[in-house]
Amino acid sequence: MGYCMQVTETLNEGLKRGYAITVTAAELDSKVVEKLVEAQPDIEMKGFRKGKVPMPLLRKQYGQRLLGEAMQESIDGAMSSHFESSGDRPAMQPEVKMTNDDWKEGEDVKVEMSYEALPTIPELDLSVVTVEKLVAKADDASVEEALANLAETAQDFKDRDAGAKAEDGDQVTFDFVGKVDGEAFDGGSAEDYPLVLGSGSFIPGFEEQLVGVSTGDEKTVEVSFPEEYGAPNLAGKAATFECTIKAVKEPVAAEINDELAKKFGAEDLAALKTQITERLEAEYTGAARAVMKRSLLDSLDGLVSFDLPPSLVDAEAKQIAHQLYHEENPDDHGHDHGDITPTDEHMSLAVRRVRLGLLLAELGQQAKVEVSDAEMTQAIMNQARQYPGQERQFFDFVRQNQQMQQQLRAPIFEDKVIDFIVEQAKVTEKEVSKDDLQKAVEALEDEA
Template sequence: MQVTETLSEGLKREYRITVPAKDLDGRIANRLEEIKTKVKINGFRPGKVPAAHLKRVYGRSVFGEILQELMTEANRKIVDDNKVKLAMQPKVSLPEEESEVEKVVEGKADLTYTVAVEVLPEIKIGDLKSLSVEKPVADIQDDEVNETLTRLATQNATYEPKDGKAELKDKVTIDFVGSIDGVEFDGGKGEDHPLILGSGQFIPGFEEQLVGVKAGDKKDVKVGFPADYRATDLAGKDAVFAVTVKEVAGANNAAIDDELAKKLGMESVDKLKEAVKDQIGSGYKQASRQRLKRSLLDALDATHKFDLPPTLVEQEFAQIWSQVEKELASGGDKVREGKTDDQLKAEYRTISERRVRLGLLLAEIGEKNDIQVTNDEVTKAVVDRARQFPGQEQMVWEFYQKNPEALAELRAPIFEEKVVDYIVELAKVTEKKVTKEELFADPDDDKAA
């Protein structure tokens, strides 16, 4: 087998592969000899089929098998001889002319085909210890803890029917039927539905219109679905809900005491406060971690520049743009922000390049420092995912066991977080006190993260 480089342009390479007819014919002959005693052909005893006849019957199928082996060998030779890493599967261009293929199969011509590949760039990892990043942190305020406790108390309050008009925080039990232009729509109907006014359970404007109703009242509630509503067939449309009020109930005083704590499985109200503070703190830590990670990725992106495999960037862009088109089709004006398609594409192509660059860089850092994801970590991720689908855990488990690509999608973020942890240990991290609002505010260009 002869491998000749015919193109070297950036990260693109092309090679011409030539397999002499004699070598190919020898391989085919050896394979036919292997199957000679295993096949049954009418008119011939096992093992007595003439080689020429055997080749006429099985020559093409054996040629296909040998061709697959040859392509695998050629790809390995390209990688080993040139000491490169492939960015994706090689693109193979085989002879298309039937007469040319026939000559190759019959051993009358050499097999010649081309292989186009894109290789990964040489990545020189900078001094990770020189990276300086900020980690925003915020203190948990007592009023936030008290607000959460009040909400828990309200959610666990008892209600008693009352004769008067419904007020905010009262619970109304209603039947409702939603329609658009006089036609009922799927999912817009309910019976004996309990609704606490002011809870924000229904779309904006619905609950406010029920303030003042009494048991037995019927009322048409007119609302508009938000433009970014999850059901795209309803997004941005005006609807009318025919509501029948069956009961109005007022809440008893919701006390934050030991009784509430025990109802929630805690020993005392003090233990409940600790649990609430820990839960809020967990959210703060997660937000702080995400901000730190974003700062770290920004620093890595700014200090590492190298060529990117064009096809990887194109694939990443296609994936992002497909999602953007769906959002635009559903009225996502926030996505467009007054920009043309060309302007949006240029913006998202830059984001695609950033993602590919950081993905390659993190992979290189992980490989160079032997950072690995254990089977136990992947198993835990599968179990966590299965728990998101109550009653279907076994099906989810089997899906991941049978789909290596899906399993790799769970492994990738675990690997990324471990690499980030490694870099954080080396970098200079400075904590910066911020407010809660600053901690949870989205950066202007958060979509690039």
């Protein structure tokens, strides 16, 4: 059915657009009739056979309700045909309001629609874009440093000299019998128990009392169980532990050899070194990509300029101001801190983000970049790991939440568009040291 609506442009400044739409009374009426005719065969009413209810009665019964539907559909139809014919894409949901408030049945409906159009983005020749890609190799020193750190986490213990006193961090092996009110209690005794002093694995106050013991010593440790101790029969009770010290050992870093490699699941030391090299280089590649992405966005930002929808820039600036407020006030978890007025700095960052966002969206559309279901699932799973035990609920939450899906989809889309741009651009590789790469990454964080 053709729309015989009048759509008149009332505003066209920059990207702001306004239209007056008139839906005639005749058109509304024909739409209502059309709906009644469509429904008639299925309607039953007392005194009439199914499908034989006369039109005037139907109109009386259902007319009012169908009029509302007809209005909504006519206005929606007018809007969508406007966007189709004009080629405009609204930056945000258009604002629509009825202007004749005192409207009565039988009158034309007058509606005002206003929106900001997304700008037309100029063609960009990506072959003129230049990109520098930093490449850092994992040098021997970095691999050795990582190995030494692993050896430290895998520390061994060796016997101290005879008569040496146990120090904090030492491993003491001992037998003990724990008693409350002079009676040994269940689970309070063990033989040859290895305890690292200062590890906090025994009840508070216990480990400190073993500092200074030597092999062969007998020592009575006196402690009280904490009030909130798990076993109610022991909570808050004073206890004594009779301890017999069997060995005192000091910590030593594990030796860097094939044994150490096996502890970390590698076949031998050479294989462990290869693993470490690969892990470090994967880290460097990730860091180098972040640096490349920033410099690529900087050069794109300088290559094109076009009008930006003010509402998008405002929304983005508010978002930035809000985020920074919470970063600076981590204790304020509520969102009832009133409006936060974005600063000029927030505004200029918002301008950059909106400009690049629109440009990347346009390039992505031209390149037919899609985020696949598998990529989305992967992204949701990565996020869900932050909620151990509640992954299922997180999955369901994301599935029902459009905004959350958009937040997860956006960075994947952006990365794929960046890959597309890099494929077309002139890329030069520059070998740098790990430290230079680190400095480049820190410079990014300062600007962020």
